[in-house]
Amino acid sequence: MERKIVVVAPTFNEEENIGGFITAVLEQHKKLPGYDLCVLISDSHSPDRTGEIVQKIAAGNKKVIYLDVQKRGLGLGLSRGLDYAVDKLGADLLVTMEADLSNDPKQLPEFIRKLETADLVIGSRYSSGGKITNWSWWRKALSLGANLALRLIAWAPNIHEFTNLYRAFKKEVWRDLRRKVSVHVDWLFVPAFLFEALETNLRVAEQPIVYFDRFGGRSKMHTLSYAKNLLHYALRYRIKKSASFFKFLVVGTMGFIINTVILVLGVQAGLSPSASGPLGAELAILSNFLWNNLWTFSDRKLTSWNQIPVKFIQFNVLSFGSVVIQYIFLKAGEIIFGMTRFKMTVVDLPVIRLITWYFIFYCAGVGVGLIWNFVMYSKVIWKKSKSLTR
Numbered sequence: 124m125e126r127k128i129v130v131v132a133p134t135f136n137e138e139e140n141i142g143g144f145i146t147a148v149l150e151q152h153k154k155l156p157g158y159d160l161c162v163l164i165s166d167s168h169s170p171d172r173t174g175e176i177v178q179k180i181a182a183g184n185k186k187v188i189y190l191d192v193q194k195r196g197l198g199l200g201l202s203r204g205l206d207y208a209v210d211k212l213g214a215d216l217l218v219t220m221e222a223d224l225s226n227d228p229k230q231l232p233e234f235i236r237k238l239e240t241a242d243l244v245i246g247s248r249y250s251s252g253g254k255i256t257n258w259s260w261w262r263k264a265l266s267l268g269a270n271l272a273l274r275l276i277a278w279a280p281n282i283h284e285f286t287n288l289y290r291a292f293k294k295e296v297w298r299d300l301r302r303k304v305s306v307h308v309d310w311l312f313v314p315a316f317l318f319e320a321l322e323t324n325l326r327v328a329e330q331p332i333v334y335f336d337r338f339g340g341r342s343k344m345h346t347l348s349y350a351k352n353l354l355h356y357a358l359r360y361r362i363k364k365s366a367s368f369f370k371f372l373v374v375g376t377m378g379f380i381i382n383t384v385i386l387v388l389g390v391q392a393g394l395s396p397s398a399s400g401p402l403g404a405e406l407a408i409l410s411n412f413l414w415n416n417l418w419t420f421s422d423r424k425l426t427s428w429n430q431i432p433v434k435f436i437q438f439n440v441l442s443f444g445s446v447v448i449q450y451i452f453l454k455a456g457e458i459i460f461g462m463t464r465f466k467m468t469v470v471d472l473p474v475i476r477l478i479t480w481y482f483i484f485y486c487a488g489v490g491v492g493l494i495w496n497f498v499m500y501s502k503v504i505w506k507k508s509k510s511l512t513r
């Protein structure tokens with residue numbers, strides 16, 4: 124069966140461009156055998172003749188769809204258009220493009236081809252082979268600077284472009300992201316879409332593009348205020364991410380205190396370090412599970428009750444690695460030093476006297492265990508949902 128591609132183009136006052144744009148997109152059909160190609164114009168009730176022109180074309184060609192979203196906002200136009208394409212038109216592949224001919228419809232087949240090995244293809248003016256024609260030097264500099272900053276903030280060295288609309292993706296990508304990105308009704312939609320996509324495990328590929336200054340009509344872009352909002356968004360995003368690492372450290376410290384108290388009390392009560400250490404570690408695990416679930420990864424909280432026992436067992440199995448690591452360190456110490464010396468202080472000085480050999484081995488074991496835990500917690504237990512159903 125033919126796979127359906129829907130090109131979604133948001134418009135506001137594009138009467139000079141829209142006719143040429145639709146023709147140029149539909150022309151690509153011959154270069155895409157096996158695909159059904161449609162264009163959806165998602166218009167913010169343009170006061171010029173955009174709506175009238177598109178409706179006239181749509182009346183004679185069922186590959187052209189006009190959607191009046193009534194309200195202003197590029198992000199709003201895009202999310203309504205993408206929803207319509209998936210839910211009403213049954214799109215398999217989605218493409219977003221500017222309707223002012225800045226994005227060249229001739230490149231469409233290259234995007235679609237790349238979707239054979241990727242879930243999301245990003246048009247990029249800043250990767251090798253990409254280019255911008257006819258832009259003033261200051262607009263180029265601002266855009267290049269912003270994209271460099273975003274690349275750093277998102278920590279995505281392989282992505283060179285966050286601010287261009289020319290993208291192609293599978294319908295599952297939109298299903299995954301729409302709830303998170305539809306809150307952005309304006310231009311922020313474009314970078315936010317990519318930031319959120321990078322959070323999931325989607326396969327992202329870049330397609331170098333040549334970008335042309337708009338063909339006709341006027342820009343709706345307020346470059347400086349956009350740049351300001353963009354930076355604000357990206358920094359907020361970064362802080363949110365770092366917050367979860369900070370919380371993780373606090374929870375971990377609490378776990379460490381629990382582990383240490385049990386260890387020391389156990390040794391004082393006559394247990395061996397390699398017995399009381401792992402016991403403390405198990406109790407620390409319980410505390411970590413509770414607090415990480417309620418607080419650190421609360422955005423990914425396990426809500427349904429039947430999920431909790433399974434996750435707790437999974438959590439225990441994974442964290443058990445750190446219990447084992449601790450056991451190995453303490454047991455090795457007991458063997459190397461002999462039990463009596465292992466429990467003795469390292470240096471006999473006031474305060475420092477509290478530091479025993481087993482305590483040093485314990486700290487080393489905890490350190491290695493911590494690395495193990497962070498990787499396991501974030502990669503397995505509170506992994507961001509990846510629900511691409513292909």
Ligand SMILES: Nc1nc2c(ncn2[C@@H]2O[C@H](COP(=O)(O)OP(=O)(O)OP(=O)(O)O)[C@@H](O)[C@H]2O)c(=O)[nH]1
Nearest residue numbers: 133134135167195196197200221222337342343344
């Ligand atoms: N639906 C909808 N589309 C919009 C809105 N604002 C802009 N667009 C469309 O979004 C696309 C990109 O907007 P542009 O004004 O071209 O922004 P730009 O490309 O950064 O600026 P230029 O380089 O001057 O063209 C164009 O197709 C616009 O018609 C809006 O409020 N609603």
Ligand SMILES: [Mg+2]
Nearest residue numbers: 221223225337
């Ligand atoms: Mg444009």
